Amino acid sequence: xxxxxxxxxxxxxxxxxxxxxxxxxxxxxxxxxxxxxxxxxxxxxxxxxxxxxxxxxxxxxxxxxxxxxxxxxxxxxxxxxxxxxxxxxxxxxxxxxxxxxxxxxxxxxxxxxxxxxxxxxxxxxxxxxxxxxxxxxxxxxxxxxxxxxxxxxxxxxxxxxxxxxxxxxxxxxxxxxxxxxxxxxxxxxxxxxxxxxxxxxxxxxxxxxxxxxxxxxxxxxxxxxxxxxxxxxxxxxxxxxxxxxxxxxxxxxxxxxxxxxxxxxxxxxxxxxxxxxxxxxxxxxxxxxxxxxxxxxxxxxxxxxxxxxxxxxxxxxxxxxxxxxxxxxxxxxxxxxxxxxxxxxxxxxxx
Ligand SMILES: Nc1ncnc2c1ncn2[C@@H]1O[C@H](COP(=O)(O)OP(=O)(O)OP(=O)(O)O)[C@@H](O)[C@H]1O
Ligand SMILES: [Mg+2]
Numbered sequence: 001x002x003x004x005x006x007x008x009x010x011x012x013x014x015x016x017x018x019x020x021x022x023x024x025x026x027x028x029x030x031x032x033x034x035x036x037x038x039x040x041x042x043x044x045x046x047x048x049x050x051x052x053x054x055x056x057x058x059x060x061x062x063x064x065x066x067x068x069x070x071x072x073x074x075x076x077x078x079x080x081x082x083x084x085x086x087x088x089x090x091x092x093x094x095x096x097x098x099x100x101x102x103x104x105x106x107x108x109x110x111x112x113x114x115x116x117x118x119x120x121x122x123x124x125x126x127x128x129x130x131x132x133x134x135x136x137x138x139x140x141x142x143x144x145x146x147x148x149x150x151x152x153x154x155x156x157x158x159x160x161x162x163x164x165x166x167x168x169x170x171x172x173x174x175x176x177x178x179x180x181x182x183x184x185x186x187x188x189x190x191x192x193x194x195x196x197x198x199x200x201x202x203x204x205x206x207x208x209x210x211x212x213x214x215x216x217x218x219x220x221x222x223x224x225x226x227x228x229x230x231x232x233x234x235x236x237x238x239x240x241x242x243x244x245x246x247x248x249x250x251x252x253x254x255x256x257x258x259x260x261x262x263x264x265x266x267x268x269x270x271x272x273x274x275x276x277x278x279x280x281x282x283x284x285x286x287x288x289x290x291x292x293x294x295x296x297x298x299x300x301x302x303x304x305x306x307x308x309x310x311x312x313x314x315x316x317x318x319x320x321x322x323x324x325x326x327x328x329x330x331x332x333x334x335x336x337x338x339x340x341x342x343x344x345x346x347x348x349x350x351x
Contacts, residue, residue: 007071010344015045016194021340031320036066048080057156075163075343082146110141117141168200168210170342178317186282192292209274217292287313289338315341
């Protein structure tokens with residue numbers, strides 16, 4: 001019933017774990033035909049930069065061993081300071097004129113040497129451009145060096161990188177496949193991983209603001225490590241609430257709360273920045289995902305702080321996923337699979 005799509009694996013090379021998803025489709029419905037994840041050794045990827053290339057390639061190879069797919073083509077993504085996404089307003093022009101002029105426009109907005117970046121752009125559908133004869137364009141600049149690092153480790157693992165996307169857009173892609181994009185609603189898609197939070201504010205189908213904040217689940221683990229003098233692994237367990245050690249529950253709660261306060265402050269700064277720069281300052285709700293966001297009390301604290309409804313972004317709301325068949329737990333997997341699902345929805349040749 002489900003024809004295999006022209007095989008492509010969505011590969012999320014996260015700093016704490018690599019996640020891989022392959023989908024099959026029948027018409028507009030999808031189902032997961034392969035899912036696997038593998039933990040990444042700490043400090044292999046720092047601030048989105050691949051530090052230990054051989055180690056990362058090895059982790060990717062292990063993910064594919066588990067995945068058990070013949071598919072070689074991969075869609076991967078970049079995040080953090082490797083990418084800059086800016087919404088700019090330009091005079092109305094044709095796509096051909098835009099393609100011609102985008103490089104010159106970009107020079108004003110991108111703080112890197114234009115020679116060192118790969119540029120891409122997209123006209124924002126139904127953009128709320130201020131002037132009548134103008135249009136909103138999303139400008140994306142990715143450092144060529146970072147693209148080469150990511151495609152390099154994928155090739156080293158014996159796979160073929162055919163799409164290089166951006167985390168924030170992969171999340172949006174997974175969101176759109178699973179929810180009806182209500183044009184009147186402004187949603188902050190928020191993915192809190194181990195080392196960063198990808199924030200993508202969307203209005204209907206259009207991105208109006210995006211930013212990666214360099215703080216995430218590791219901040220909690222590291223605080224617990226320091227406070228109770230534990231190894232990273234033990235601190236991870238304590239953070240997740242497993243195992244009754246010497247640490248007192250109320251002390252652990254206090255540490256988690258203190259880190260959440262810092263994280264919320266960073267999110268506040270991002271929201272303030274959005275409100276001061278975007279054409280609209282509206283924000284209706286938060287859709288939350290990423291493993292880091294599962295930390296106790298975080299979702300509630302987020303809702304309290306901003307007075308917004310916070311809902312989990314479930315990448316399997318409309319995509320059939322038989323978690324036990326892949327030896328994983330559905331509740332644990334859904335939040336960390338969002339980027340990989342968004343990537344798996346791409347087709348070769350997509351930008
Ligand atoms: N039940 C849980 N409670 C608290 N934290 C959790 C839980 N499960 C996972 N995490 C945390 O989630 C993080 C991993 O999430 P995720 O896989 O989304 O990150 P990543 O993609 O590897 O990181 P990044 O995108 O920042 O490079 C880790 O910090 C981990 O400790
Ligand atoms: Mg991630």
